[in-house]
Amino acid sequence: MFALETLSKRYDTGVLALDGVNAEIAPGEFVALLGPSGCGKSTLLRLLAGLEAPSAGRVAWDGHTGAPAPGEIGFVFQDATLLPWASAAENVYLPLKLRHVARREAAPKIAAALAQVGLSEFAGTRPKGLSGGMRMRVSIARALVSEPILLLMDEPFAALDEFTRHKLQDDLLALWARTGKTIVFVTHSIYEAAYLANRILVMSPRPGRVAADLQARLPQGPHRRASGEYVALVERITACFREIMPT
Missing domain, CATH: 3.40.50.300 (P-loop containing nucleotide triphosphate hydrolases)
Structure with missing residues (x-):
């Protein structure tokens, strides 16, 4: 799927975080x-997600x-980072919304993503009504809604x-x-x-x-x-x- 080739990352502070990762x-x-x-x-x-650029080396994604x-790519962060005013379904919809996918087209994908993490019954619930584990499930569903391969x-x-x-x-x-x-x-x-x-x-x-x-x-x-x-x-x-x- 991808290769890391002598990948290094040095930050502007001078800290060398990675050096020669293969x-x-x-x-x-x-x-x-x-x-x-x-x-x-x-x-x-x-670096794998393309959120930062390497200082040396390269990430060869699918040969390029x-x-x-x-x-x-779907990314799940350390914190659930949900919008507190939005329902679970609206939080899952966010990546598709940012790509200008119409809500009607997105609806079955949102439902499928919530079903995969066992939260179909909580689609309309806001984060404050969910446990910590359930909030993380919503975060995972949000990463899955685009049907990523990674x-x-x-x-x-x-x-x-x-x-x-x-x-x-x-x-x-x-x-x-x-x-x-x-x-x-x-x-x-x-x-x-x-x-x-x-x-x-x-x-x-x-x-x-x-x-x-x-x-x-x-x-x-x-x-x-x-x-x-x-x-x-x-x-x-x-x-x-x-x-x-x-x-």
């Missing part, structure tokens, strides 16, 4: 970008350099309680299995990366580089988190961090 991501993969705070994970996600076409997620569950986070992790796995979308998911949780992704890119402390590229093959179903494969993967990732973190 990776390829294939269609249908669920990739976790895992690393300590400040290692450039979110910066890398913004440059920003993807409108609607090809979904970028920047620590979307970090601020949620553990019970809600586990539920949304399971829902995201089900959505990935159902749709086959390519997902790149930023997290600083070893346990979350191991549970969700089928491939984990472990990033070094700043400046961020890909320190390890791990494949994950965990069983499906309710016992995934208790499986021996999951425990072994957590141990492999932990061992990687022991090697790359400063003493």
